[in-house]
Amino acid sequence: MDHDLSGEHPGEERRLTTRQAAELLGVKPATVYAYVSRGQLTSRRDPVGRGSSFAAREVEELARRTRREAALPQSAAAGGGLSVRTGITLIEDDRYWYRGVDATELAARHSYEEVADWLWTGVLRRGIHFEAPEQMLAAARRPVAALPEHSGPLDRLRVATAAAAVADPLRFDLSEEAVLGSARCLIPTLVGALPVVGRAHRGTGPLAWQLWSRLTAREADPAALEVLDLALALLIDHDLAASTLAVRVAASARAHPYAVVSAGLGALEGPLHGAAGRLAHRMLVEVVERGGAAPVVADHLRAGRRVPGLGHRLYRGEDPRATALFARLEALPQAGPALAAARDVVATTAARRAGLHANVDLALAVLTVSCGMPAEAGESVFAVARTAGWIAHALEEYQEQPLRMRPSGLYHGPRPPRPMP
The missing domain is CATH 1.10.1660.10 (Multidrug-efflux Transporter Regulator; Chain: A; Domain 2)
Structure with a gap:
């Protein structure tokens, strides 16, 4: 005893x-x-x-x-990872759903703003457009314009987010109505704060139409705008990516929606998260210039690099977002060379490594290359689109117990007490 x-x-x-x-x-x-x-x-x-x-x-x-x-919400059985209860996106059997609705079908039938607003509220409002308040837009444009010319899109979007927050005295109101009001103003403010590459569009219109002149100097044609709008809607959310988890941690601490988006943008800048589209764009340009994928893929493998735009840990087959974008790009005449280059990359790699399929970064690169956009344009599209998903996750997290995202560190240092150094 x-x-x-x-x-x-x-x-x-x-x-x-x-x-x-x-x-x-x-x-x-x-x-x-x-x-x-x-x-x-x-x-x-x-x-x-x-x-x-x-x-x-x-x-x-x-x-x-x-x-x-x-x-904590739940400790995942496999790998000890964190599992967070959510009702936003389900990824299963090589498909993904927004609140139980097939996300690719929803994005094909409705605009980015309609899908985003529906994801937030559960109500589909046809024809809805987000509009930036003049005061907030002016506050965001001033510091963005002062950035060095070599600044990237995520640099500009982070600065614009911080400036927009200061212009919103109600940012600390975390009620659903206030957060949604901030979100509907912030997203078009982010777009409007980006420098104009082509001819600026006057007045209000769909977000894809507002974003187009920030991505390329080419004139917008209806078919290309539809592809851009589809890409935005497809990219709104994708379960708990690294940036989304950062958002939920910030929201758990009751950070306001602008700070939550800043957390997402910070994680997105990591080279393992947000840079894939830029790499895929450059690869496709090189494939088109060299007349085939074989030497380009060989160079990547020889250097010990992964081939950009291929494979996704959540899908066994082709990323459904890529499938939806490829289908729409086929109707775009100017996309022919980039689309052929992408298919050549997939086929060349598959000859040696089975199971590597196209992901959304490769499809987005086809859009950016074929529409005369710079390599970093995909980052702008991704970040603007995902802002709506981050807001959806913040709204969900605000309803949970505060500060629940507090795992314990597994201390591996020397046991105390130790003498003072």
Whole structure:
């Protein structure tokens, strides 16, 4: 039988029996020894009895940590990753759905603004357009115009977001109505703050129409605008990508919607997340210039680089977003050379590595190359589109318990106490 070792000797570190440790941790005694075998607890053999004792401080620390982990949304069984309950996007069987509706069909039938607003509210309002307030737009344009000429689109969008936040005195109101009002103003403000490449469009219109002149100097034709609008709608959300998880962490801390979008843009700038479209664009340009994909793919593999625009960890076959965009691009005459280059890349790579299919970055690169857009245009499209999805996730997270995104660190440093350096 275990002895009560607490306070056994004055001044000695308080120790607990196995039974006491189990009660404090809320587990069975056998589980206490499982913690010991995993290195989460250290035990000391009791010289008097036949049981073990545990440092009370260490057991209490483990108890606090396990309580925090229990308060998380859910700990995924595989890989120990975080799983967050959401009703926005489902990815399953090589398809994806927005709130239970096939996302590719929804994007094919409705504009970006209609899909975004429906994702936020569950109400489909046909013909809705987002419009930037003049004061907010002016506040965003001034600092963006002062940036160095070599600034990238994500640099400009981050600055525009921060400036738009300052122009909105109601940004700290996290009610659904206020957040939606901010979102409908922020997205067109981001577009309007980007520098004009072609002839600026006057007045209001669909977001794709507003964005076009920020991406290319070519005249917009209806068919190309439809493809751009489709791309925006397809890219609104894609479950918990890295940027979306950053957004939910910020929203969990009750950051206002502009700060939430800033968190998403910061994560998107990472080379493993937002830069794929730029790489795919440059690859397609090179394939067209060299007359075939074989030497270009060979150069990538020789340098130890992945071939851009291929493969997706969530799909066994072709990314459904790429399938939808390719189908629409086929009707665009100017897309012929870039589309053929993309298919050549897929076929060339598949000859050696089965299972690598086109993803949305490759399809988006076909659009940007064929419409005379720069390599970074895909980043602008992606970031503007995904802002609506980030807002949807923020709205969802605002309804959850605050600060629930608080995992515990698995400390691997030296155990204290240590002498002062």
